[in-house]
Amino acid sequence: MALLDTALLIFLLAISGAILLALCIIDLRRYQLPDTLNAAFGGLGLAFHLLSPYGFLPPASLGIAALLSAGLFLGLRWLFWKYRHVEALGLGDVKFIAAASFWVGLNGIFWVIALGALSTICAAPLYRLRGRPPSKRSTVSLRVPFGPGLTVATAGVFTHMIARSI
Template sequence: MPIASEAVQFLGFYVALGAMCCALALIDLRHGIIPDALNLAIAVLGVAQAIVFGNPTDGFEALGEAAAVAVIFLLLRRLYFLLRQAEGLGLGDVKFLAAAATWVGMTGIPTLLLIATLSALAAAGSLQLAGRQMKRQTSMPFGPFLALGLLLTPAFQRWLSLI
């Protein structure tokens, strides 16, 4: 049975995204930053796949959704800081969410965040059970969990039609 050309093309884009997400997760775990170059590469790849599977207008739509997501999360980041006097979401995380929006759209961001937060909570719980003291002030890089969310959300959207 022949494999659909579109599926092979998507798999190529997805493998490249997977490599970038793995690199991003390792860098964030080791250095506590998400490099702008990786965020930009993820965004460019997302726009490219939107154009390949749609048309140039879809690429512009993906960029518009990324801009909207960036503005929303910049405002949420600022609001959290004003209320708590502490940073809750790094700027790299905000840029990553904007780049991720080129892949999953605005409607996929809640699913991505759900996957990221649940996996982060599971990791924090596992660390607590392993004997590491987890307090309110304990910080954990969120990038690896966001990367996991980005890897799973398009798979759900494309192959499982869950969202």
């Protein structure tokens, strides 16, 4: 039975890795994080914690983490729009951070946000060099997708969680 459990968890991790890669590529190309992929990623995170014999994080705390992190991002989105009239965070970013919470929990999600923001800031000059034109609906001169930074940070934080528990 343990072998079957391990194989299932490895399968969940492989599918989730593929979804993270797809989210990263789509956001780089289209500035979108599709709802279906966000939902699948979050669902797989919940399934991982429910099926894992290691008991990483309790499901109730994952739901609380998703609500709090999505609320934080919605609040930031609203503040930027109210005071700067800029859509600084898309709804896909809000949904992704909720989905990522189902993988890393409340403590991990703040690391995902911090590391995701740092990696996105570090990548911003590459977008300037690449010559990506600003959006016609944006008042800022450079748009940088947040999804790639968040996906890489999520994978890194979750990997760190696994490594610490072994």
